[in-house]
Amino acid sequence: MSEHKYREAESRDYFYKIINSIPDPIFVKDRAHRWVLLNEAHAQMIGIPTEEMLGKTDHDYFPKEEADIFWAKDEVVFETGTENVNEELWTDSKGVVHTIVTKKNLYIDDKGNKFIVGVIRDITDLKNTQEKLKEAKDIQSRFTAVVSHELRTPLAAIRTGVNIILDGLSGPINYEQRDFLEIVKKNIERLSRLINDVLDFQKLDSGKMHFDIKPNDINEVIEEVYKAMHHLVEKKYLKFVLNLDKKIPHFLFDRDRFIQVVTNLVNNAIAFTDKGSIAITSKLEDKFVHVAIKDTGVGISEESLPRLFNPFEQAERQDSGKRQGTGLGLAICKEIILKHKGKIWAESKSEEGSIFHFLMPMEMENE
Amino acid sequence: MSKKILLVDDESDILKEISFILQKKGFTVFTGINGKQAIELAEKVRPDLIILDIFMPCVSGSEAGKAIKQQCHLKHIPIILLTASIDNIEEKRLECMADDYVFKPFDYQELLKKIDKLIK
Numbered sequence: 001m002s003e004h005k006y007r008e009a010e011s012r013d014y015f016y017k018i019i020n021s022i023p024d025p026i027f028v029k030d031r032a033h034r035w036v037l038l039n040e041a042h043a044q045m046i047g048i049p050t051e052e053m054l055g056k057t058d059h060d061y062f063p064k065e066e067a068d069i070f071w072a073k074d075e076v077v078f079e080t081g082t083e084n085v086n087e088e089l090w091t092d093s094k095g096v097v098h099t100i101v102t103k104k105n106l107y108i109d110d111k112g113n114k115f116i117v118g119v120i121r122d123i124t125d126l127k128n129t130q131e132k133l134k135e136a137k138d139i140q141s142r143f144t145a146v147v148s149h150e151l152r153t154p155l156a157a158i159r160t161g162v163n164i165i166l167d168g169l170s171g172p173i174n175y176e177q178r179d180f181l182e183i184v185k186k187n188i189e190r191l192s193r194l195i196n197d198v199l200d201f202q203k204l205d206s207g208k209m210h211f212d213i214k215p216n217d218i219n220e221v222i223e224e225v226y227k228a229m230h231h232l233v234e235k236k237y238l239k240f241v242l243n244l245d246k247k248i249p250h251f252l253f254d255r256d257r258f259i260q261v262v263t264n265l266v267n268n269a270i271a272f273t274d275k276g277s278i279a280i281t282s283k284l285e286d287k288f289v290h291v292a293i294k295d296t297g298v299g300i301s302e303e304s305l306p307r308l309f310n311p312f313e314q315a316e317r318q319d320s321g322k323r324q325g326t327g328l329g330l331a332i333c334k335e336i337i338l339k340h341k342g343k344i345w346a347e348s349k350s351e352e353g354s355i356f357h358f359l360m361p362m363e364m365e366n367e
Numbered sequence: 368m369s370k371k372i373l374l375v376d377d378e379s380d381i382l383k384e385i386s387f388i389l390q391k392k393g394f395t396v397f398t399g400i401n402g403k404q405a406i407e408l409a410e411k412v413r414p415d416l417i418i419l420d421i422f423m424p425c426v427s428g429s430e431a432g433k434a435i436k437q438q439c440h441l442k443h444i445p446i447i448l449l450t451a452s453i454d455n456i457e458e459k460r461l462e463c464m465a466d467d468y469v470f471k472p473f474d475y476q477e478l479l480k481k482i483d484k485l486i487k
Binding site: 153155156 | 378380381384385387388391422451452454470471472473474475476
């Protein structure tokens, strides 16, 4: 054997070793759709030795309806040169149906001959897992809806009953009775908030939350929250400051969901601030609206900051003992802002206060 | 003469409480526990307002509301829906042509305000 031929044989051997060691099935087809090269992973997947398949086409091995689809898709690659990646169903020699994804490329050799080079990936297990996950999510969603409905009904009876007594409709009550009933009432409100938050979070998480996206005025929303929450801020002898950028035009967002976000952030600020002030600012920054809620409260430790927007995070940062939220508030805020293609984050220094920021794109409809 | 309110809910505790409040506020209250009774009582009593729970056995509140609103001589009677489920409430309200709705657990003052608005 000449030196040249020896090197050629060695290099061919090396080439086959490499493609046979690739774990995904690989094939090359000529213009007549005949297999001209297959690796071992391909033989293993199909269950037919490579030597037997070379020179044959899909129609020699697969059910006609499947082979027709493969043929038509290959034809598109031969004609247009465009790679088409999509899921296909393929029945193996034992009759088991697999979901596969084939990535193909057109290769033209020095003489102008066209070939398709393809890599197959069997995603049957992945598909099954995704299906199971979807089913589990659906069950979870139905479960949450039923549970929350079943919790609301008795809660309605408890709330109304307590209010009847507290409001004196059933006769006078003494100071102590009133004091304890106020505790009951406060905890009913807390439980109601928890149910609403769990339901909201579940809906956001499963993508079932309906958003009413319309042109709205962000400053008007902030002013509404300001008016609604002013008395709560004053009750704690805090200053409530608004710095609104009047140049912000109307832009697309869900008004009620934004009220929910701003209310939630202000509520947190009130809960964690004992002296000083709470300030809301809005500012137009290029194509974004930047809203910040700043307080002079206890602040958040550096370790807690990255986990702050995770659901039920509050339990872990409960250090002041004052918090009575659900631990879902910030996770809900984050989901709402994300659904508007915005961004939310917080900065804080322990004992100096916190600033919660969110940034909203002005042109969501173009995305 | 005091205004008549027809209150229909399959939850007897809620029925008792709301009846009590409405009577204290001077209304004459008639009660039912399912949609079928709601339709019959609406015809018989000709109330000034109907409060209907949505999820009830036999005939649901929304079906009863729809049946009442479809009758020429009853369709003027305002209906307030009560519901513990916050899903698609506006859709349900439109479907049975109800005038308003209240979510459970509600503040009864809120319910009274809505009643006042609808039968003043």
